[in-house]
Structures are given as C-alpha cells and as structure tokens.
Amino acid sequence: MLLLTELLKDWPCTVSGGEIRSPVTGITENSSRVKNGFVFVARKGGHSDGTLLIQQAIEQGAVAIVVDRTDLTNLPTNVPVVTVPDCRVFMAHASARFAGYPARRLKVIAVTGTNGKTTVTHFIGQLLNCFGNHAAVIGTTGVFIDGMKMEYDSPKMTTLPAEYLHPLLKKCEDQGVTHIVLEASSLGLSSNRLAHCEIDIGILMNIGTDHYEEHGGKLAYILAKKRLSQMVKTMIVNGEDEQCVEMVKDATVPVVYFGVDSLAGIQVPDFEKKFVIPGNYNRMNALAAIGALVVLGYRLDDILQYCSQLQLPEGRLQQLERDGVSVYIDYAHTPDALQAVLCTLANSCYGKLITVFGCGGERDKGKRADMGELAVFYSANVIVTSDNPRNEDPLAIIEDILEGFGGDCSAVEVVLDRKHAIRKAIFSAAPGDIVLIAGKGHEKTQHTADGLLPFSDFEEAERALFEKTFLDFNEINHP
Incomplete structure (x- = not known):
C-alpha cells in the first residue's frame, strides 16, 4: 500500500481537489x-473514453482520478484529479512503482519482430532452464514458468498492459523466477506498455508486412519496433534483415x-546438423535465442549442447500424423510467415501439399x-476459409484473398465454415500428403x-483424422 503522494512523487503533474494523502x-x-482505494486512470482509447466512466469509478471506491487532457469540464471535486502529460506513460510508471519495480531485480529479455517472437x-526459456535458471515466458500463448503454463487473469494480448505486467513480474519474482522473456509487439511498444520496465536485452527478428493499418503506415510500424533499441542495455539483431540492420x-x-x-557476430557453422527442427526460419529463431544466452555470459559450445532439445511452442508447426497423412497446425498469419512454412513443408512433402487458411478481419x-498467391504457388490444393473475421464479412475477406490468383483457379476451393474446411482437407488427403492448417495455431x-x-484447429484436425481412419476402415471391410 502507498499513499497517493508517494505514487506521484517526482512525477510531472498537477492535482486539484480531494485528499492527496x-x-x-x-x-x-x-x-x-x-x-x-484504487486510482482510476481515465484514458481515452480507440473505442471508449475513460472520462465517461469517472463517476462509476468513484462510486466503486476510486480515491483519485488521473487524466491527461486540460480541456475537460465537470470533473469531480470530492477526490483528487491528477493531470499528467500522458496517461499511458503514467500508467506504466505507477504500475511499476506500486509493484515495487520488480524488473530492476530480474533479467528481462524482450523480443520483437513481425514473425518468430513466440x-x-x-x-530462450528452454535454454535458460537447461542451465538451471528459473525462467518465465510471457506472450501470445500465455504465461509459462519453467515450461509449465500458469493461470493469470489478464487480457489476451501479446504484450500485457502495464497494470497486469508489473504485478505478474512481482508474482514471478516471489516464485523464484530470475529471468523474464517476453514478447514486445509493435502495438505494445507504441502504446508504452513496456515503459518503466527495465529491459536488459532486446532482440529484433525481422520486419514484415503486418499491422501497417493499425499504426497508420509502414513507417509508423517500423518506428514502433525501433523503440525497443532505445529501451535496452544490449540489442541482438538479425544481421540478414536489411531493414533491421x-x-x-x-x-x-x-x-x-x-x-x-x-x-x-553470432553464427554456428553447420548449424542445421545440430538443430533438428525443420525450416530455415526456425534456425534463425534458434540463433536469436542462442544470442541471448551468449550475451548473458554463457559459452557458445555449452549452449549448443542443448540445441537438440529445443521444442517448438504450441501451434507452431504442431504435427499430427495418422495412416501416412501428416497434418501441421501453424500460427502463420502474415505473408512472410506463410511462405516460410509452405516452403519448408513443400520441400519435405512426397505427395500433395493441401493448405487450409484464411485471414483475420479488421x-x-x-x-x-x-x-x-503464396498458398496457390506452393500447394497442390488450397481451401480458403474463415479465420477470425471479427465484425467483418467473412465472404468479403475471402474475396480479397481470391484476388491473389485472379479469383479463378481449379486448385482453390472456398469452404466458409472452418471446421468443414479442415475436415474436407484431411478427408481428401492420401498417404504421403501433408495438410497445413494455417493462421490460428494455438488459439482456442x-x-x-x-x-x-x-x-481449436488442433482438436478439429485430431477429430477429423480419427474419423477418416474409421471411415477408411469401414470402406475396406464393407465395400
């Protein structure tokens, strides 16, 4: 517990009304x-304005209101109203201060890039565990401590808002965690979610074509990613990506x-012989992780001993196989990521490569x-389906996808219902074929x-594979 005066100490602000202690x-x-006893930060967001909820917050027990606009009227006088330059930055400062600045006592590694963060x-978490460290991984797939998923009540965001992040860091510290490895999304960086979180190592993986619209263009997206290099003590960068360099x-x-x-600076000759996970992009992911361990002070030769033990997280080239049919579930939802996965699978496929995918709405x-265009180029058959349409018309999204190959291609079929699309792809597969279900990965x-x-793509694929085996068995025994 802190007094409001302690929370505001040395922070640029003006205070009016109410009891400041x-x-x-x-x-x-x-x-x-x-x-x-809560402080309510009345920030204006993309879909709502916190100032419209000030009275509700006071009725629920708020002891202070924080705003960052000077033109507001009808503000309360019975509780302190704190005016700050930027609500988001203050939120990060206050959350870190209230949690006792746990990031200062932890080794924090933040990874950004269009693809590969998870x-x-x-x-990195797995390699740290191999050396006996207790590490927490925080990102798209949730929160993991030493590889075990923990329950934590927070928004489903790649980079958590500060009010959730700092209490989580304190909780991890209390459980003996010494290293934090987190995903730093472009939106997380641009909205100051990681402000006032001390970061030891930043990793920049790549720059692809994603989230441009949400940032207002490519330049704004790149500048958001670039912020990480201004927040860390050491940067690890993909030397093969010209934009990153x-x-x-x-x-x-x-x-x-x-x-x-x-x-x-960090390279491993003949690394493909030491690393068993398929895909050149995964080798680059592993090299980035190795780089983090090297910067932390571990010897390269010692790190390489554990590379054969690395495992992909859920929903990343996650494989199911039955009766000679291989099914891969992957989160690839950008052109670069989809091409990388398709190229990897096409090079290892003895039969047909069948791809099921869609694109997110909004x-x-x-x-x-x-x-x-990429799906058709690499695949023998493509089933275009719904992904996460949100409030956009799923058929309109599919029409946009079909423009990639002129909208008329015998190798392409539209199946709007994602469950039916997965079943159709798997039921059409023969031994030696590969079915890729792309876009949603780990999502439930x-x-x-x-x-x-x-x-769940995985559960639907697993169910379809089982039913296909049952139907094939009946056909053979009861023609």
Whole structure:
C-alpha cells in the first residue's frame, strides 16, 4: 500500500481537489476493476473514453482520478484529479512503482519482430532452464514458468498492459523466477506498455508486412519496433534483415548480430546438423535465442549442447500424423510467415501439399491477396476459409484473398465454415500428403461477429483424422 503522494512523487503533474494523502490499494484504467482505494486512470482509447466512466469509478471506491487532457469540464471535486502529460506513460510508471519495480531485480529479455517472437521466447526459456535458471515466458500463448503454463487473469494480448505486467513480474519474482522473456509487439511498444520496465536485452527478428493499418503506415510500424533499441542495455539483431540492420545503425547501446553470414557476430557453422527442427526460419529463431544466452555470459559450445532439445511452442508447426497423412497446425498469419512454412513443408512433402487458411478481419487487408498467391504457388490444393473475421464479412475477406490468383483457379476451393474446411482437407488427403492448417495455431477460440466462440484447429484436425481412419476402415471391410 502507498499513499497517493508517494505514487506521484517526482512525477510531472498537477492535482486539484480531494485528499492527496489517501492510501492507494491499486491502479487501473479499466473501470470494471476499480475497488476501494484504487486510482482510476481515465484514458481515452480507440473505442471508449475513460472520462465517461469517472463517476462509476468513484462510486466503486476510486480515491483519485488521473487524466491527461486540460480541456475537460465537470470533473469531480470530492477526490483528487491528477493531470499528467500522458496517461499511458503514467500508467506504466505507477504500475511499476506500486509493484515495487520488480524488473530492476530480474533479467528481462524482450523480443520483437513481425514473425518468430513466440518461438524465440520459448527457445530462450528452454535454454535458460537447461542451465538451471528459473525462467518465465510471457506472450501470445500465455504465461509459462519453467515450461509449465500458469493461470493469470489478464487480457489476451501479446504484450500485457502495464497494470497486469508489473504485478505478474512481482508474482514471478516471489516464485523464484530470475529471468523474464517476453514478447514486445509493435502495438505494445507504441502504446508504452513496456515503459518503466527495465529491459536488459532486446532482440529484433525481422520486419514484415503486418499491422501497417493499425499504426497508420509502414513507417509508423517500423518506428514502433525501433523503440525497443532505445529501451535496452544490449540489442541482438538479425544481421540478414536489411531493414533491421538499418533500424539500429544509430543505436546508442551495444548491438550483436546473428545469422549464417560470416559477418554475423553470432553464427554456428553447420548449424542445421545440430538443430533438428525443420525450416530455415526456425534456425534463425534458434540463433536469436542462442544470442541471448551468449550475451548473458554463457559459452557458445555449452549452449549448443542443448540445441537438440529445443521444442517448438504450441501451434507452431504442431504435427499430427495418422495412416501416412501428416497434418501441421501453424500460427502463420502474415505473408512472410506463410511462405516460410509452405516452403519448408513443400520441400519435405512426397505427395500433395493441401493448405487450409484464411485471414483475420479488421486487420491489414493489403496482405490478403499476397497470402492467396503464396498458398496457390506452393500447394497442390488450397481451401480458403474463415479465420477470425471479427465484425467483418467473412465472404468479403475471402474475396480479397481470391484476388491473389485472379479469383479463378481449379486448385482453390472456398469452404466458409472452418471446421468443414479442415475436415474436407484431411478427408481428401492420401498417404504421403501433408495438410497445413494455417493462421490460428494455438488459439482456442474463433472471433466472429457473434463474439468469441470455442474453436481449436488442433482438436478439429485430431477429430477429423480419427474419423477418416474409421471411415477408411469401414470402406475396406464393407465395400
């Protein structure tokens, strides 16, 4: 518990009304989380304005209100109203202060990039465990401590808002965790979710075509990613991505490059012989993870001993196999990621490569045709289906995808219902064929206009494979 005066100490602000020495028991920007003694940060978001909920917050026990606009009227006078330059930055500061600055006592590694964040963070966590460290991995797939998923009540975001992140870091510290490995999304960086979280190592993986629309263009997206290099003590950068190299050319912290090129600071000759997971992109993910361990002070030769033990996280090239048919579930939802997975599977496929995919609604329309073109180029058959349409018309999304190959191709079929699309692909597969189900990976829900509905690509594929075996058995024995 802190007094409001302690929370505001040395922070630029003006205060009017109410009792400034009130005890503070929590801080939130979500009015539904306000309890007695909470500070409510009334921030204006993309879909709602927190100032419209000030009275509700006070009725629920808020002891102070924080705003960052000076033109507001009808503000309460019975509780302190704190005006700050930026609510998001204050939220990060106050959350870290209230939790006791746990990041200062932990080794924090943050990974950013269009593709590969989840895999790299899990690889780093696994390698740290191999050396006897207690490590937490925080990101798209949830929160894991030493490889075990823990329950934590928080929004389903790649990078957690500060009010959830810092209490989580404190909880991890209390459980003996010494290293935190987290995903730093472009939106998380641009919205200051990681402000006031001290980061030891930043990793920049790649820059692809995703989230441009949400940031207002490619430049804004790149600048959001670049923020990480201004927040860390050391940067590890993909030396084979020209945009990544350009982004850190003026960095004021040490920069270490990884890659297979001879100019890279971290390279492993014949690494493909030491690393058993398929895909060149996964080798790059592993090299990034190795780089983090090297920067932490571990010897390269010692690290390489454990590389054969690395395992992909859930929903990343996750394989099912039955009666000669291989099914892969992968999160690939960008053109770069889809191409990498398709190329990897096409090179190992003895039969047909059958691809099932769609594109998310209310997200980056520009990538849809590109992904359609890639799917047709690498696959013998493509089934275009619904992904997470959200509030957008699923058929309109599919029409955008079909433009990638002119909208008329005998190898392409549209099956709007994702469950039926998965079943059709698997039922059509013969021994030696590979079915790729791309886009949703680990997700257990499908986001539609009706809300979040239970749905798992893995479970649907597993069920379809079992039913296919049963039907094939009956056909053979009861022709």
